[in-house]
Amino acid sequence: MVEKVGVERIAMPVTVRELDMERDLPAVEELERQCQVGISGAQGSAAADGAKKGKKKKKRERMSLCVEQIGDPLARVRHAPEHVMLVAECGEKMVGVIKACTKMVSRGSIRSSKNTSPSSGLPTQQQPYVKVAFLLGLRVSPYHRRLGIGTTLVRAAEEWSRAHGAAHATMATTVSNKASLALFAGRFGYAPFRRPVLLGRPVHARRLPLKRHHRVFQLQPALAAAAYARLLPPQDTEFLPADMPALLAHKLTLGTFVAIEGSDHHTATTGAATTDAEQPSFAVLSVWDSTRSLSMRVGGAPALLRHSLAAVRALDRAAPWMRVPSVPDIFRPFGAYLLYGVRMSGPAGPALLRTLCRHAHNVARKNPACAVVAADLAPGDPAAAAVPSWRRFSCDEDVWCIKNLSDGNADPSDDDDWAAPAPPGSVLFVDPREF
Structure with missing residues (x-):
């Protein structure tokens, strides 16, 4: 699929296609290295930051937990029978990726729908399981942001999800990731609905x-x-x-x-x-x-913290009988x-x-x-x-967002608000395969 986005800002069209593992693996790994995801949810690149000119003072780096995917780029979606990884290219350069998969998950507390049964006239009830799409790992090159590439990738992932029968689509980000929230909640209508804590x-x-x-x-x-x-x-x-x-x-x-x-x-x-x-x-x-x-x-x-923890590890190795609580x-x-x-x-x-x-x-x-x-x-x-x-x-910044993909694939009676607060006693299950 080829779509022109932001033509006034991009000289060539953006092409979105499925991942070719042998051909694309080096470029995907490089893109992951450029897009470090911190515990605050911010994505950045040291190279891109260094390329910005006109700044006299270097911004002080904050202590954060950076998360990177390693090995198989499909690891987070491969377990699902229906999964895909889409890559975006500008010319011959890879500028973005997104993963998606679908699976059956429990809906939680069964709510009565607005539709009624023709035989009894009573409200019908939803099935306990529903097919949901999970959009994961959206990455856009730091050198090609704010050009509509993320929009193109999300649109393509949603089209793939609808084609595979998903009734809802979900994504996860953090409250501090303003760009991600603006894209999903602002442009695509996703509603924040759950806030798990790590x-x-x-x-x-x-x-x-x-x-x-x-x-x-x-x-x-x-x-x-x-x-x-x-x-x-x-x-x-x-x-x-x-x-x-x-x-x-x-x-x-x-x-x-x-x-x-x-x-x-x-x-x-x-x-x-x-x-x-x-x-x-x-x-x-x-x-x-x-x-x-x-x-x-x-x-x-800070250097002092690094050296202090290194000293504790050295002491623990030299005198294990002291049982110093050292960490890796x-x-x-x-x-x-x-x-x-x-x-x-x-x-x-x-x-x-x-x-x-x-x-x-x-x-x-x-x-x-x-x-x-x-x-x-x-x-x-x-x-x-x-x-x-x-x-x-x-x-405690994680936020899950959800969107109804109703276009004939979703159950017509599925019109209640999943974005509403969870009922008392409801349990949220976090699948480790999507972490």
Whole structure:
């Protein structure tokens, strides 16, 4: 597809086509290097900043967590049967990319539609699952911004999503990324609707002790899927993937773990039903290894902080018996383990969840490439208060935006407002495959 955008500003048309892995991989990797995405959501390029003239003073660099995709450029969408990566070219130069995929996810609380059933005259109800498109990884070369290239890529991704039957399209950005919000919310009519928080903490060199009366067990994928079916019913959970069993059995899911107090071993391992009065306390979560596809790096740190942390690491190596809580070199690229399906129950639930997070930390210690353990949760989720985190490795600026793609593909009765606040008790599921 070829479309002319901003003809008065671009001398040649912008061509949008699908990715050719062998031909385009070097150019895509270079574009990713140019477009660093920080925890604030801002995209930038050191080369582009350096090319700007007329500035007498260099702007002081702020400390931020930079995120970069590594390896397979389709890693965030390849798991979906329907996925695409579109590239934009100006002449023979690649100037932008965007990824998209579609999948069936839970709609959350089933709301009554405005339409009525012909037989009963009562309002019809929506199906618990709906096909949603996810637009990911929009990148535009720092040298070719404000020329309509992002608009062209988003339009092409939406057309692809409609052609594959998506009823809605979603994207994620941050509140500080004004350019992204102006494009999606302003030009394309996406509505901000959910604000998950990323809670992260560094992996210490030392193993974290677990409470003696807490017991941690690993569930097999089939048993984990059965447990989540009860803990995350689609009518109460937003964005739960219909292929949850496949996610739990994926090679990058390192395991699903449950923590209970010592006397509850039988219930946790057999799934035996209990009455409300007998319901034990427990916590459960799954661990996803993103070190193969995601690279992070803390940039803009003052020299004093860099040298201080390096000195602590050196002391820990020289005198391990002192058990100094040193952390990896976070100023070089590092990977992360992501916690998903984080749930807890009962009066001891928060303490058990903290034990599970410590267990996940100890699992991460075995991978030299992993320096951070993080979880993405809704801010109102009670589990968010129990997940240990450091402010420097956390972010509360994320915002999800959504748009109805109704053009005959969407259910005509699907006219309620998904952008409305989530109902009380609703759970937001963040799929680690799209992180």
